[in-house]
Amino acid sequence: MRILVTGGAGFIGSHLIDRLMADHHEVICLDNFFTGRRHNVWQWVDHPNFELIRHDVTDPIRLEIDQIYHLACPASPVHYQYNPVKTIKTNMLGTLYMLGLAKRVRARILLASTSEVYGDPTVHPQREDYWGNVNPIGIRSCYDEGKRVAETLAFDYHRQNQVDIRVARIFNTYGPRMLENDGRVVSNFIVQALQGIPLTVYGTGQQTRSFCYVSDLVEGLIRLMSGEIIGPVNLGNPVEYTVLSLAQRIQGMINPDTAIEYQPLPTDDPQQRQPDISLAMKELSWQPGVGLKEGLQQTITYFKSQLLTKAGPMDSLASMSENKLS
Template sequence: MGISLRKRVLVTGGAGFLGSHLCRRLLDAGHDVLCVDNFFTGSKDNILELLDNPHFELIRHDVTFPLYVEVDQIYNLACPASPIHYQFDPVQTTKTSVHGAINMLGLAKRVKATILQASTSEVYGDPEIHPQTEEYWGRVNPIGIRACYDEGKRCAETLFFDYYRQHGLPIKVARIFNTYGPRMHPNDGRVVSNFIMQALRGEPITLFGDGNQTRSFCYVDDLIEGLIRLMETPKEVTGPINLGNPVEFTIRELAERVIELTSSSSKLVYQPLPQDDPKQRQPNIDLAEKTLGWKPTIQLNDGLEKTIAYFSKF
């Protein structure tokens, strides 16, 4: 690749599940990648084989403190994303979303970089409309146990759009729906990793509520493709844009698929639904299809097989 096409790309949260996949894709595309992580939920194991790549650099850093580097693009992925992890230290979770956004936006403004925010479907809360479109403002409990993550990400979106309006900063906001795949944390408490680990160990598979609440599961390779396409759009495309798989499954259906694919003897057990847990979550991706020419291509069974193969090593 010619020197003029090689970009210097910063990925915050780069040692996490999504970040480690994104770092690989960017290196494969011929860019210099600066991975920043404080290793609260990220793991050096996720990026171990990248450390010898001369175009990859790792910095241990917490985005709640300013960072002074020279880059062309910033993917801001830093934030614990599963309820177990973001509720462990809720004040720090909010600080990571809000102070982290302020610091990364300040960096982008100084170096004139395009910056992408990894926002979340959690900004929609427990939605009254289905499926969720980008125009929907959401239904979030601002004082509930999930608010540190939901409201932190909502405030980050506010900051991104204010920097865009006030400073003309080129921004991109992606609202990421449930994503799964290799390098998920095995103990992150999310349904895909939970179910696979329980099935592989022959333990009862825990369903909260009646198992009829729905989720839409996007395989990580599809999601990363969407993020990269969004980053490469013209300046006037800011988002927010939903990125996720519009095919909806009940939690019980997911559990049954996992049992089948692992040939497990696990049985289903039911527990009460956690506070503010959304009943339905499904993206409308019309905007992503029209603007990015993007839609997921990997079927749930194929993605689950790859993910099960990864978790089988634990």
């Protein structure tokens, strides 16, 4: 198949492309390189089945394809809050144009939505039929509400124009190729521990998160795209950890001598996040298989190699101190 991956040079997109290329598809990677990096897909650049297009999804594009994985959108607060209006445009216009493209060429389109559509949930764990508790005017709203409107667009194109949609609600995902300065808990703690500086925990650290290793997530996305249900479907790891216990685990794995430092909780930071994945288990026969220890080990190895190749680790240190937790 000829498959378009928007946001394909990013963290999840590039792992998805590795998998699609290994499965012998023709892949078009479309990215504006805001948070994506060319070297994430560099290994495929000369491959005859691969095409890399620098393009911003807020502008329309015409392509002949069979499937679209629509992932283009910065995913970490530090990046989506950098230019909130642009984030809303990316979610709204970008999704509108991709759905229009899917309609025109009759392609199946998978929207990468997010657990953030549940906001600060009052129901725990979150099932797909929970409508969420989202602040419409807060600093996270450009992303949360942007993804909610993207889902609305997808379902309206489906009902009105019979566009063949799939909607994945992705929960916290981690692994190699995360950006070291994006303020997400896993990357933050690993980079801080590797640099021997205190691990920053916001609030008391008792807020919980679940962490899905990227290869598990990619498998879920591919099963959703190939399957019959349109979603929305939660894709995430239901095993829940407090942020403090994650910090302690990473501290133990890298450098038990590093300290833990507490800072005030950012606005609208959700207290609990845990997917109910019964639907994915039933309909896609999917559940995560990579345990936290194994996933963290892979991720630590990646960040070690990244920090070693960097001339000045202090650069990333300086930018990290301005970051907010995901």
